[in-house]
Amino acid sequence: MNEIKNEIKADLFEYLLRLGDDRLILGHRLSEWCGHAPILEEDIALANIALDCIGQANAFLTLAAAVENNNRTEDDLAYFRDETEFKNLQLVEQPNIDFAYTITRQFFIDAFAVHLYDELSKSIVEDLSGIAAKALKEVKYHLRHSRQWVLRLGDGTEESHNKIQNAINDLWMFTGELFFENDVDKKLIQEGIIPSTKSVEQKWKEVIESALTEATLKIPDDSNTNLRSGRNGDHTEYLGHILAEMQIVARSHPGAKW
């Protein structure tokens, strides 16, 4: 690992937890579709994306553990932290509800991840830029998949249009959080380790607006944006249930191996 200044290690650790937790929780949510998707092909597609997310979580959390340098592994971070220690976006913990909700959640996060990872692949921290460059290839495909479904559901039948418009209206309040920024971000931006939040926000909006317009869908207004953020450890009621299911085996049998 290239040298990281001691005074920013805690900030970088915090930031890597955000990156890793987003992918871990999203991957877990998507895995719930396995065996339940509308058609076989889509079942496999969603499971593929879930596996990509878990792989990315593994990479980000492994790097986080190395930066923290406190005798914790990526598995300790995934399975032995409690709800308030998770730094994922509230968006990724929202329930699947139906296919339109799942696709909308995925589209919002994919459009964000593509531009964030694109910028992170230029980070001066080589371990981070390497992971981001590899993940970028995967999330570009995820975006292609989710965007294509947004177009087809939005510009499909009256029922599919209404379902995805409802999902967009309901999930929109969680999108402001994508561009959360606190002192951690400010320091890392200043060091050239992460991109400015504003540049990612601008590109995200362009992707969302072009797709929703093409799909004949309405973009909600921002008045209802949620002020609490998962980045501070504030979560919706759903995260606790996800963690209970995700962590039960590891916590019941600590140190167990396959």
Place this chain on the structure above:
Amino acid sequence: MSDQGKLWEVFTQSKTGASHEHAGSVHAPDAETALQNARDVYTRRGEAVSLWIVPSDAIVASSPSDSGPFFEPGNDKAYRHPQFYSVPKGVRGM
């Protein structure tokens, strides 16, 4: 289920320069979705560098009842087969 979309045939190319080979089929409502479904179903462990998708109803196939008149005449005439010269060393795939 009846609304899984049309049937599409999937051809994968394992490396550049190789032939595209039939891998199987997928359901999808349109060509772009078919391409993505094929990617997810048939190439997720790195099996391909290129994909072709063809609507199944665009394929014209011979019927099993034609197999006699279609294929048997080729079997019993040795002079139809280019087997009376040796293949040079280094020629593969014949």
